Amino acid sequence: MIRTLVASLLIAAAPTALHAQEAPGFGRYAPALKYGDTVVTSEYLTMRDGVRIAVSVTRPAIGNKPAEGRFPVIWTGSLDIGGPNGDGGPISVRGGRFGMGTIVGHGYVVVTAARRGSGASFGTRRGYQDRNEAYDAYEITEWAARQPWATGKVGMFGCSNTGEAVLHSMTVLPPSLTAVFSGCFSWNKFDGFTRGGIIANWGTGPTRTVAEDMKSTPVDGDTGRTLLRQAAEEHQGSTNLFDLMVSMPYRDTTSPLTYSRFWGEGSASSYAAQLRTSRVATYILGGWYDDFRGQGLIAHANLPNRPRIIIGPWTHCATTGFEEGVAAEALRFFDQHLKGIDTGILADAPVHYFTVNAPAGSGWRSASTFPLPGTDMRSFHLGSGGVLTTRPGKAAQTAFPVTREGKCPGASGASAQPCHIRGLGASWSMPVAADTEITGHPMADLWIVSDAPDEHLFAYLEDVAPDGKVTVVTEGRLKASIRKASAAPWQMSGLPWHRGFREDSEPLTAGEPARLQFAMLPASYVFRKGHRLQVTVTGWDWRERKAPATASTIRIVNDARHRSIVQLPFAPAVYTVAYAQR
Known part of the structure; x- marks a missing residue:
């Protein structure tokens, strides 16, 4: 039985000095x-x-x-x-x-x-x-x-x-x-x-x-x-x-x-x-x-x-x-x-940024640091049936073949953008019950199984409009063989870092789950009420210049021992945030 739970997370209603309307x-x-x-x-x-x-x-x-x-x-x-x-x-x-x-x-x-x-x-x-x-x-x-x-x-x-x-x-x-x-x-x-x-x-x-x-x-x-x-x-x-x-x-x-x-x-x-x-x-x-x-x-x-x-x-x-x-x-x-x-x-304030989809006249914000002080990182599971959920739920494995077909329209060269290519990879989503601002670095923490010794894994945070149009808000990626996380020699503001030395390289073992943790690029974006917030994972991106030639299948694992999640940075003290889940 599918049960719908609406959870309202009440945060201070009025903007604080952190989010001045204009510097x-x-x-x-x-x-x-x-x-x-x-x-x-x-x-x-x-x-x-x-x-x-x-x-x-x-x-x-x-x-x-x-x-x-x-x-x-x-x-x-x-x-x-x-x-x-x-x-x-x-x-x-x-x-x-x-x-x-x-x-x-x-x-x-x-x-x-x-x-x-x-x-x-x-x-x-x-x-x-x-x-x-x-x-x-x-x-x-x-x-x-x-x-x-x-x-x-x-x-x-x-x-x-x-x-x-x-x-x-x-x-x-x-x-x-x-x-x-x-x-x-x-x-x-x-x-x-x-x-x-x-x-x-x-x-x-x-x-x-x-x-x-x-x-x-x-x-x-x-x-x-x-x-x-x-x-x-x-x-x-x-x-x-x-x-x-x-x-x-x-x-x-x-x-x-x-x-x-x-x-x-x-x-x-x-x-x-x-x-x-x-x-x-x-x-x-x-x-x-x-x-x-x-x-x-x-x-x-x-x-x-x-x-x-x-x-x-x-x-x-x-x-x-x-x-x-x-x-x-x-x-x-x-x-x-x-x-x-x-x-x-x-x-x-030293940080001046624009929030995409913010109410008219309130897009420009300023802050003392980035990530924003007081950012609320919340975890969402990649559950069964393509559902993004706050609860671990039943054990699930989602498999998809790695295909390398499709192209995004629009800008090329250094301005080339990712897009949602239908049929590529797998997606998980949840409805947005009230305007919700995500500002910061979303994180991916995924367990994968592959029959290939290496994979290029891409994760996209997407906005799905009521008419079905999909907008990529941000994305992250990691080559599976350099998944070993290390302490960075410089300030990373809490983001995972991969040294990527030759000695760190570790091929995948067929049938064995491997953990890939990586940050997506930062974003500041308002998901509107009535839309769906979606995460898509693929094994290829159209902008790749040197992709593996082998055919393979990737399985995303989410069970008691291997929790595949994304963490989303909810902006503090700006909106009354609500989301719905199954």
Whole structure:
């Protein structure tokens, strides 16, 4: 007999200071422009090893002449000195409105450097943000600080690969680096790019032909693009980044392409000791639909000086619908730290995030930390008959074949999203009896049996509308052979961590249950009354770049000895929460 139980969990009805509706000043900082014109020049800088790095300099101007005086410098390590991060382009994130003319007009000099192996710069990329690039950043920062048009205070900005370059610049402690605005990067490359030991990220870095590199912006004086061609031909010796990832199946693998354990060498987390001594003010940008949002929050937990973070309803490096507000926030941040203007930003809570599906006008929230203080983690069992339940119930085994078919519509590349592919894996659900906010990291704690020596396991938290439409809210994944949990060498805010060394690898044994514990990516989402909250588990995701070729069957076990559950982070002190279960 099916019995329906409705349980109401009454929490304080009124929002507390934890969930202010809008952080003071956010999106409303709008000082007047001081300069209406810009002057752009470009040149080569010679690094310590003789490699020439192309830089462009955009200065405030009056008419066709640079404005007199000294200005703070903001720079980015881009892939080109022109194009998206060059003249007139967005300075903070792709799709934004924080243009060169705008920030320079507020009294800044903007420097764009093509990182070695990119654009008009010479040299090759040895991996992805290796130590060569970090020390280049040191030299560029200090060069900018010494220029006659500079005050000596330098900031940086970037997103995605340029955002990660910002973090690596911080690790070498340039004395003049004062403030950085960085988004959508990995704190640890193994955890970010092969999350759970699985390569299912579509953004694996640039690989360009000579013809593609010849479209880059040459430096002043290279009218025949002779130097640009020499640089482009040199770039062909760069490491192929996807091949580099595939060559390192474990966190401690030495890659034959770089002759190093590059997951470590290329991770900002490896230089946490240096970062802890940094005095740089940090602002992190993330999106609830970006694959690196969890990495941004881990960086936030490990960086000193009370870093700031903003997470909106965006994909990778986009601020769609909030461009002007984010641009104003970035300017407010730089004005505070590079010009010493009291913008009010220091009085704001450091965590600023948007709750998807929140009532109109209440989406933006702020908090002192993330996960939110007072978060209520509740366990739900993957029971028999596809039911998600708060009670253990009868012993159950749910089996499904691992199939690798289907594709999600919409964004591709680094913005590719997961979706519910009908017939793939198995699902468990429960009705939502009242609007319910989930904010934090959902956790999966699953017992599986397989007839294969290894599996790629994916778990999705989903919202099922009354019309049957399924929306993936967040997801997590883990390669079964690296399921051994370990203590992380950095702050993980209570999340499980898997070292993933070769010696940790343990194949599955046919017929024997194995426990896989992993966090899903963080989310902030309101499940509406009348919908269903659903968990789906599969053995494949359409974004996988290197999936196992063998056919297999996975069984999810839930009995007295093996409890397969998900834990959901119920937000504190915001809603009266109710859920129904069978």
